[in-house]
Amino acid sequence: MTNFTPTEMMTIAAARALSNDDVCFVGIGAPSAACNVARLTHAPDITLIYESGTIGTAPEVLPLSIGDGELCETALCTVSVPEMFRYWLMGGRISIGFLGAAQLDRFGNINTTVIGDYTHPKVRLPGGGGAPEIATSCGEIFITLKQAPRSMVNTIDFFTSFGHGEGGDHRQRLGITTKGPTLLITDLAIWRPDPETKEFTVRSLHKGVTRQQVQDNCGWPVRFAASVEETPEPTELELGTLRDLQARTAAAHRGDAR
């Protein structure tokens, strides 16, 4: 397939990162689309968990919120929110946390809380929800977002959830035993942290994307791996699955304006 948007490429590249055996805590928005494309293509048995307490859910349409009825109806089981956070997340039973971000830095630290000062914010964003503990309790963290200089920044305004902090072994120094961010998928590229410094490094460029484009849409000086690959473009199955899912979702959410 040659006719696809950068956002479609991002969602499909993110879907490919998930496998059949994963137990994945799904953030709403871009992560939710990617996780469900994975489930509908190469990973039919993946366990998707939403923080509303639904475990092993298989929604026909993407939920607008993390607590849509669709998630409960199609889930293997639904537990209370305290149980979700205690037994399942804190208990270490979730292999991957998939998060989006309003602001992200080069070490995978995420801000979804405020733009500007916390007490007198320029913009008050929704805040962390489940993310502060998802970021430290899941086995590893995948992040997906569209690149822009204002979203990929040198210094985030607030540490909503901790990635690799200042880099290096900062997580271990805080007593965090999980891996943290291991993968960043944008609309332009696939990034992985450098094994030593933990700085996100471009490993693969999506088809037709230049290094300059990646730099122009990123607020820090971008590092590229010694050998940068080209991301395989979406297959017909992947693209068809994503578009069908989005069409079903749009129809379901339009409803009748009351």
Next chain:
Amino acid sequence: MADFLSLHDAVQRNLHDGDMVAFEGFTHLIPHAAAHEAIRQGITDLTLLRMTPDIIYDQMIGMGLARKVIFSYAGNPGVGLLRRMRDAIEHSYPRGIETVEHSHSAMAQAYEAGASGLPCAVFRGYKGAGLKEVNPDIKSVICPFTGEELAAIPSHRPDVTFIHAQKASEKGDVLIEGIIGVQKEAALAAKRVVVTVEEVVPSFKGLHPNLTILPHWTIDAVAVVPGGAHPSYTYGYYARDNAAYLEWDKISADREAFSAWMEANVLNAGPEVFVQRVEALR
């Protein structure tokens, strides 16, 4: 013991100026009709406790009922921001509010600790998180057995909790199914509990024995308000009004549009309007 009351009387008897109150329901079963009644009664200086303030607290904050909000995700789920809450935080309109911000995990566990009669919740959390720096209620304890440092926060003990449920029995026992959220914990953590329900049935005989049930002796008042969770939903009764959540983004973006909407749909309306609002969603 549960008294069956009109929504007006249930709110008037149990919610007072200055109370700490939780209106809980995790996306599902949000007690909107009860909040509208509180707005109509002009109850003020409330400390609002809720994981996701959602539209329900956007409306209460926008109408000036809140002095303080304790929360963990101030978004319009799946849509974006809460514009009335933002206006209060960013511009003190219609009044300034104090905010105490937690993570979902912390909020859920603080309700659980409250329901357990414990003074605090202890859990593995907030590592590296910025909220520790801005919320003085987030402290830590050392596990006496392993030496691990764990987060500790005060338990939630609201004066009153409001929830919405599918059914009450004639005695006032309460049944919830679907996404069960944090309502059982929020109810058992509170001094007083008010439940709005879709319907009252003679008994729960023959239903699945493990459906979440609050016994009638844990509840102060039950009010029958069909559709009372709209625009959120009631599993088995009506679907989430996603279009209304999208529409709220526009209404709440403008102070005058908000006031006009509240005037027409809350101040000059009563609990009986909810049943019509869910008609097309059944």
